[in-house]
Structure formats: structure tokens, C-alpha cells
Amino acid sequence: MKRIAESTVRRLSLYLSFLEGIERQGLKTVSSDELARLGGTTSAQVRKDLSLFGSFGKRGLGYFVPELSEKLREILGLGKQWRVCIIGAGKIGAALARYRGFAERGFNVTAVYDSDEAKIGKRWETLTVRPISELEKDAAKQGFDIAVVATPAENTPAVVKQVVRAGIKAILNFAPVQLSVPSDVTVRNVNMAMELEGLSFALSNRSE
Amino acid sequence: MKRIAESTVRRLSLYLSFLEGIERQGLKTVSSDELARLGGTTSAQVRKDLSLFGSFGKRGLGYFVPELSEKLREILGLGKQWRVCIIGAGKIGAALARYRGFAERGFNVTAVYDSDEAKIGKRWETLTVRPISELEKDAAKQGFDIAVVATPAENTPAVVKQVVRAGIKAILNFAPVQLSVPSDVTVRNVNMAMELEGLSFALSNRSE
DNA sequence: TGGCGCTTGTGAATTAGTTCACAAACTAAT
DNA sequence: ATTAGTTTGTGAACTAATTCACAAGCGCCA
Secondary structure: OOOOOHHHHHHHHHHHHHHHHHHHOOOOEEOHHHHHHHHOOOHHHHHHHHHOOOOOOEOOOEEEHHHHHHHHHHHOOOOOOEEEEEEOOOHHHHHHHHOOHHHHOOEEEEEEEEOOHHHOOOEEOOEEEEEHHHHHHHHHHHOOOEEEEOOOHHHHHHHHHHHHHOOOOEEEEOOOOOOOOOOOOEEEEOOHHHHHHHHHHHHHOOOO | OOOOOHHHHHHHHHHHHHHHHHHHOOOOEEOHHHHHHHHOOOHHHHHHHHHOOOOOOEOOOEEEHHHHHHHHHHHOOOOOOEEEEEEOOOHHHHHHHHOOHHHHOOEEEEEEEEOOHHHOOOEEOOEEEEEHHHHHHHHHHHOOOEEEEOOOHHHHHHHHHHHHHOOOOEEEEOOOOOOOOOOOOEEEEOOHHHHHHHHHHHHHOOOO
């Protein structure tokens, strides 16, 4: 299959969330034009995105909502249950561990790690913070699909090295550093400072 | 000035963070090649990005670290202090309000709002949660540059309408919905579900 | 059945973004 | 002062992403 751009995947994810809303409203079909309106893009873009994976619509009618939802879930790999571990039991880690939205979408947080002695053993709901030195062993035993990294910048490179060694192939990185990983490991960055600076830039350069 | 791509702005932000690290190490100059290596891009990209704003380097030598840092801060509008309000006093809002990193970079959280009676009046460090009905009035009095929206999906459109009416021109949106705002308002979205789904897609479609 | 009104799917055209490649400018060494 | 070794800044070439535009398919109604 040809390479799919990250921007395309983001939009598919967006379309799926719209479809879920539309389904709740009880509508049966939806047009590319309507999805485009909701997502702030064009109908051609919507059709092109979907056409990369097959042809799911009916001419003159649009797309059947439950059918397209199902297709998108399949494309995005949301049928499965993913095993997620959180690394870093600080504020962000804590907020993420308690976040309900993960499990709803099939992302099950099954363990939390930290390197700080003082944090180890703390309990959050059903989870207990474990020493990061155990990560590799635990991964071998139960397996993790995704690691959420929420550690201080200075510890992050070392932490990521352990994550990679544990065989985890997908990382959601909240630390404000660029990760260096082998090419078979996928990284997504969430960097608040960068987003705020983007807004700062926009505010500073309006209408020039 | 010509339109600057969002991807460019993200990279400038990244370069700045590298420069801060390099400055701490005490290095005087840095080459586009070194910045590229740190950022996982190419030296031509780095030079092109910078050249959109001027020519800051010295041939044969590279860029003076403090000088380039300063230029980037200027470009990104980080000289100023920005007044930020947080809307939504739930888990994410709370985590953000307590987050130290904001103030360090000139983003000062000066108020928190919520529409839920039960949350109003709560105190977080120096901040007190205020009713969102006061937002417009407060904005007229003290002025806000940026609103961080961290409300449940269903309330978000109404909340955003109030933010826009209050004259705020930049929004950092954590709600998992697409905002519809006038074209003079800049929005950046942070959507965890979307990031996780991107990883899910990558894991499901490796090497095809 | 035939015709009209929609809407998809997709090559072609366009626009945006990245990389190449090299002259010009600078440092350091001799 | 000359030369060798770097590294910038930038048109030109290339690649990627988006938008256009239209034939073809489908439902509905007379």
C-alpha cells in the first residue's frame, strides 16, 4: 500500500469523530460535502482521503454512516485493544492515568512507571507506580503496544532508550524534547510550549 | 510579509529550544547542519526557514547562538507577556492551571472560568474559579490574549462563542471538537484521541 | 423507461513545501 | 597574501499535498 501522509490520518480520525456525532443524531447517510464543512476542508479532500483505502460511498447519495464509521475504525486499527503504559508519574502522567477517554477508545493503561524512588508504590485507582527498571521485564511478560512518555526533559532520552529496548513500537511523547528512535518506532509529539508559541507568533504577525 | 506555513513555525519553536540547550552548554556558534541533526531535518530546511525572516548567519562560521535565540524569540513574539485564561476547571484545566512551564515562557494564567456552579469559587494556588458568564466583562477590564479551552465536547461550541465575543484572538483547544471561529481568530488543537489513533494506525499498517 | 438532480471517484492541474547544488563570504593556517 | 576548508543564502528542481472539474452511477418521480 502506498504511503499515507500524517495529515491524512489526522483527518480520518476527525471524520470518525464527526460520524459518531452524526450517528447519535440518527442520520443514515452523509455526503463528503457535509464532512468537509464539519472539518473545515473541501469535499474533494474528503473523497480523496477515503479513496486511498477503497470506495465506500454511493453516487448520488453519499456514505452510509455506520458503514463508513466501521471502515474508518478498521483503517485506524481501532478494533483491537491496545496495551498502554505511562512513563513518568508526575502531574501530566497522573492526569493521563486518570483520564477516562483512553479506555473508551480501546487504549488500556495497564501500568505506570517512574524512576523516582519517592513515587514508586503510589496507587492511582487500580494502578500502582512501578520502578522503570522493571519495564523491560514487564514488557516481555505482558507486552505493551504504546508508551506514553511524560518525564522531565533531562531524563527523557534515557527513558526512551529503555522503552525502545523493551520492544515498544509506538510512543506518545509529552516531554519537550525531540526523541531519537529507530525507524520502526513511531513517535507523536504533544508539546504545549510549541502550540503556545504558535499562537504567540500568530498574534504577533497578524495582517502583515 | 509572505504567508508562513505552520510547519515552519513549529520548527522555529523547536530550533529555539535547541538553542537554549546549546547556550547552556556554553557554545558560541551553531551551524544549520547541527540544528538539522537535532531536529531531524536537513540543513537546507533550517536555512530556508530562517531566511524567511532575514539572514542571521555568518558564512563559514554558522549562527551566533545568543543572537539567533534572540531573533527567534522576537519572531515568535516571546518578548511580551501574554495574558492567558483557562476555560474549564476539570482535570485538564486543573493540570494546566498548575503547570509551571507556562509562566516561564511568558504565558501568564490570570484567570480560570467554568460554567459548573459546583466548581465556582474553588481556589488553585493564587487563582479562583469564576463563572464563565463573567468572562466578557473581565476581558473588557483586564484583557486576555489567549484562551485555553478545556471543556467537555458538548459545551465547547457555546463556550467558544463567548470567548470570541470577549474579543480573544487565539485559542488553544483541548476539547475533541472542531471549533468554528471567525478568520481573525487563530486556533491550535491538542487532541489526545487523534494522536493515539495516529499511533494505532501506524501500528496496524506497518510495512505494507 | 427516461430524464433530472445529486454525489462519488479520480485523472489532471495547481499550489505548497522540501531538497539540491553552488556562488559568495568568511576563518584559519601558512 | 594566498590557499584550503567551512558554511551561509538562495534560485532552481523536485516532491508532496490539495483543489479542480467532470464522467459515471444512483435514486426518485412522472
